[in-house]
Amino acid sequence: MNTTANLAPAPSLAAVGPDEAPHHATACLNCGTAITDRYCAHCGQDAHHTHRFTLRFLLFHDLPHSIWHVDKGVGYTLRQMLTRPGATLHEYMAGRRAQHFRPITYLLLITAVSMLLLSAVGINPVPAAQQAEMPRLVQLVMERYMQLYAKYPTLIYLIILPANAALAVWLLRPSKFNFAEMLLSQAFISGTTTIISTVFMVPLLLLIRYFPALQSWMMLTMLPYMAYSAWVFRQLLEPARMPVEDKWVRSIGTVVLQTMVLVVSLISVQIVIMFSLIRQDPSLLEDFRQKTAPKSRSELAAPVR
Structure with missing residues (x-):
């Protein structure tokens, strides 16, 4: 009996056509682990944003998100520290850290x-x-x-x-x-x-x-x-x-x-x-x-x- 885990192989990026976007990939394009949610349980990659890059996506999503990080990162941490610093610090020390930039x-x-x-x-x-x-x-x-x-x-x-x-x-x-x-x-x-x-x-x-x-x-x-x-x-x-x-x-x-x-x-x-x-x-x-x-x-x- 073959005891090797039957994980679906990661789709090849070369096989994806120019107008196709692997929104519903059954495996993580980064590590090949089976996808059960939006984020890969093994490496954490966002499975919803693995489609082919377009100029529109770069200008209106990827670039603004990379700079401001309104939902996580340095922009989110700065906004929280300016509006509710005490609660933010208590939450961070209590374990709610995924959305924040590391303090140092x-x-x-x-x-x-x-x-x-x-x-x-x-x-x-x-x-x-x-x-x-x-x-x-x-x-x-x-x-x-x-x-x-x-x-x-x-x-x-x-x-x-x-x-x-x-x-x-x-x-x-x-x-x-x-x-x-x-x-x-x-x-x-x-x-x-x-x-x-x-x-x-x-x-x-x-x-x-x-x-x-x-x-x-x-x-x-x-x-x-x-x-x-x-x-x-x-x-x-x-x-x-x-x-x-x-x-x-x-x-x-x-x-x-x-x-x-x-x-x-x-x-x-x-x-x-x-x-x-x-x-x-x-x-x-x-x-x-x-x-x-x-x-x-x-x-x-x-x-x-």
Whole structure:
């Protein structure tokens, strides 16, 4: 007796005519497994979309679906994180993950796209009007920092994500997320806040070219990031049985501490760059001392006519 399983062979694509579409194939065209539903039980291929490619299909289905993924993927995850982030994170950690982008990949992809946009706009940390009076050391530190951030945009996340997750686990204990779950949640949150910050930064960077005084407003781009993070943490605490005021205190407290971690991390990176530059060129330190030294009264006094 032949004990070999009688699986129907996969139809040859060459045998399919130009006007034929194997919508009702009895076997998966990818692996040959018998089809019992829309998706192959073995490899997961969609049996409804294996017909021959046409220009209409590419323009009106495949291309838009690949970019936006309205029913799954990065577009779906972004939409959920913007509209119902707390519930989305709870559902993801509970096992509803098929429609979502993986959190680390989500963060890396969004960070890369954000850097492309900011690079296209042009990030000038030192306005031309201030360069003459600014110490050379400060200029170089800011330039090197922006170069480092542009080359390794995920470096800062590698530093702050574990610290942010630890703070969130501590202050958001009622959410019952462990460290690994909070780490992935922070990846989702950081990816979404990167988009929010970019949306606010790009128009401001474009306006700064014509209105240099707006440079001092750059710090305000952190407010949407802080407000969104507080809202997400508040939603994470929604199932917890505790007063609403306590939920907001914990949420805002988490954001404040995480912002402090971010600021300390940025300053630490810049200090490392500064010492590296001074080691390479000690004259930068002398120039810094001269330009930051208090001016004498004679220098400050205006000439009398």
